[in-house]
Amino acid sequence: MRRTGTWVALGAALTVAISMTATAASGAISRSEAKKPIIIGAAMDLTANMAPYDTPALYAVQLAATKINAQGGIGGRRLQVNVCNHQLKNQKTCALQLIQQGAVIGMVTCDVEFAAPAVQEFINRGMLTLAPCIGTDQMGPKRFGPQGRLAFTFGNIAQDEAAAMAEYAYGRGWRRAVIVKDNLLAYFQNVADLFKARFTELGGTIVQEEGFSSFSNTIQNAISKVAPTRADVIAFPTAFDGLAPFVGGLRALGNDTPIINSWGGDGNYWWPQNPPVRNYYYVTYGSIYGDDPKSAVNRLVREVTAINKGETPATGSFIPGADLVDALVAAIKGAKGSTRGKVLAAQLEKFKGFQATSGKITYSKTVHGVTGRAYRVMVVNNNQAKFLRFWKTKKLASTG
C-alpha cells in the first residue's frame, strides 16, 4: 500500500516532465520562408471580461491585415496576426509564446493594468508594442519607464475622453453632477477625476461623489446612496459587472437622472431587460448600430460582423483597431521596411496629424495616446441606442 502511494506520486512527477516536454516539442515553427511575414503577436482576451473590447479590435486588425496582404503586403512581406487568448490570466506566457512564434510587433489587451505583463515582456525584447484601445496616457514612458518608448495606444487618453463627457454634459445645461468612481482600474479612476476637474472648471458643481469597485459586490452601496440625490447628471465611468445593476437599479428606484459613461459603457451586451436602459449617454469611437454618420464606419461594422460569424462587434473598439494597422503600415514604410522596435517607435513619435481610419493621430515623445478624435455621443432609451452627435474636446482635462 505504501509503495503504491510512492509510485502514484512518482508517476505524477514524471507526467509533469513528459507533458511539458511534449507540449514544447509541438511549438516549433518553420523559419524557412524566403520573405518572412511580419508577425503581429496579439496577446488578447477573447473570452473573459475584456473580450467585448479586445475582440472587435482584433477582428479589425485581422481585416485590415487581409486587405494589406491583398495589395501585396508591406514591401512584399505579408502581415500575419498570431493570437494568444490569455483570458486575463497568462499574459506573460502568451507574450512569450508569440515571441517564440516569431512575432516582431506586440499587440495587447485594451486596459493597461491587464496588459502590463505582456507589454513588459514585449518591450523588454525591444519590440514595438501597440494597444488598440487602452484609454490612458499610461501606455508609454509614464508607466514603463524609458523602455515605454516602445509602447503606444490608439485609444483616446482619459484627459481627452473625460473632457468630452464633461463638456457635453455642461453643454446640455446639466450643472449639478454626481460622480460614481469605479476604483478597479486606473482608467476608470482617471476618467472620474478628470471629469470632475473639467466639469468644475466649466462652472458645474459636483454634488455627490461615491466609489465602488467592480467585481467586489460594492455597487449596491453606491446605488442606495445615489438614488435619493437630485442632480442633473450622473457621471459613471465604468464597464464590467457594475453597469447593469447600477443603471437598472437606479431606474427601478425611480431615479431617472441622465447617466453619462465613457467608452467603457459601450455595447448592448450588459443591458438589463427590466427595467430597460433609458436616459443613458456614452461617448465612443463609432456606432455599432449601423447609424454612424460616417459610411466607412458602417462598412467596417458590416465587415467585422461578417468575420465574427454574423455577430455585430460588441463595442466600437474596431475603429482604433483599424487605426493601428494604418499607423503600423505607415511606420514600417517610413522605416524602410525595418521592424525594429526603436526605429518604428521613432517613426510613430513623428506622427503629427497622421490620417488614419478614424481621423488624425498625433503622438509625442511623452504622450503615446490619442487626443482630438471626434467622439460619437450615443444615447440609449428603452434599450434602443442612437447616435446623437459628434463631440470634439475643446480643452484637455487636467487635475493639475
Next chain:
Amino acid sequence: MTDRRGSLELIGPVLALALAGIVGSTGFVDPALENEFKGALVSVAIVVALYVFVGNSGVVSFGHVSFVAVGAFAAGVMTVPVALKPTITPGLFAFLGEHSVGNLASLALAAVLGGLFALVVGIPLMRLSGLAAGIATFAVLGVTYNILNNWEKIGPGPLTLTTIPETTGLLQATIGAIAVVAVAFAYQRSRYGRKLRASREDPAAARAAGIDIHRERLWAFALSGALSGLAGGLLVHLAGTLQARDVYLDLTFLTLAMLVVGGVGSLWGAVVGALAVSALDSFLLRAESGEVGFVDDLLGKPLWGGSRLVGVALFMAVVLVFLPQGLTRGREFHLPRLGRRRAVAQESSA
C-alpha cells in the same frame, strides 16, 4: 538508522525539483514553456510554505497568500529603479521612493516582512481552531488585499507595478524552491515540528504532555509566513509586474487546491500537488492556444477557451474522489525497498 532513513524522504522532493529545473533549461523547451517551469517551481515554494503550517498543524489557513503578497510587494517596490519611482509610483513614502535594493536583499526583505506579519497576526489568530481559524485567516487576506490595493504610500495601489527586474530565472526558482523544501523538511523533523504534529493528532494528549499548542502554532505560522514571503519575492521577480489581484483569491484557491491534490499531510504531497496541477494548467493553456498538435487533430480545432479552468477543477475533483488523501496519500517519499524485497525472495526460495 531511523534518522538516516528519514533523511531519504527529502530525496524525492529535491530530485523532482531538480528534474523540473533541468528539463526546463534544456533546448527542447521554448521560452514560454520555460516560464511555465519557473512558475511551477515558484508554486512549489508557495505550496510548501503553506504546508509548513497547514500540514503540520492541521489548521486550514485561507490567509497565507497575504504573506506571499507582502513579500511580493516588498520585493517588487524595493527593486524598481529609484529613477523610475517618481513616475511609476509617485505616491510612495519617501523612504520607499528614494531607495532600491538588489535581488537577494529584496528576497531577504520579503522573507523577513512575511514572517513578521505572520507573527503579529498569528498572536491572536493562533488561539483559534477549525472553521474559526480558517475564516479569521481569510479575513486577514481580505484586509491585506484591500490595503495593498488602495494605499499608494506603500505600493502602486490599484495600478500594476511595472519595471520590476525579472531576476527569477530557472536557477533562482529551483534553488528557491529547494531551499523552501529543505527548511520545511528540517522544521517537520525538529522537535518543534513533532510537537505541532502531535497537537494535530490529539490536542488533548499534546496538552497533557506539556505542549503549548498556541506557541507551537505561532512559530509554525511565522516560519510559514517567512517562507511565503520569500516565495512572493520569487513570484514577483518572475512576473516582472505586480497587481494586488495577482496575489489574492485565485492564487489562494489554486495553492490550496495544489496542496489538497498532492496530499495535505506530507511535504512530498505539497511538491507533487504543485507540480502536477501546474503541469496540467500549462498543458491546457497550450491546448487552448492551439499549441498542442494531437489535441488540434483530435478536435479539429484548439481546445475551447475556458477549458483550462474546467480541466483543473475536474482533475481536482477526480483526485479527491478516488484518492481522498491526495496523490501521495499523505505520505512522504520513500525509495522502493529493493534490498528487502530481494532478501525476502531469497528467504522464501531457500
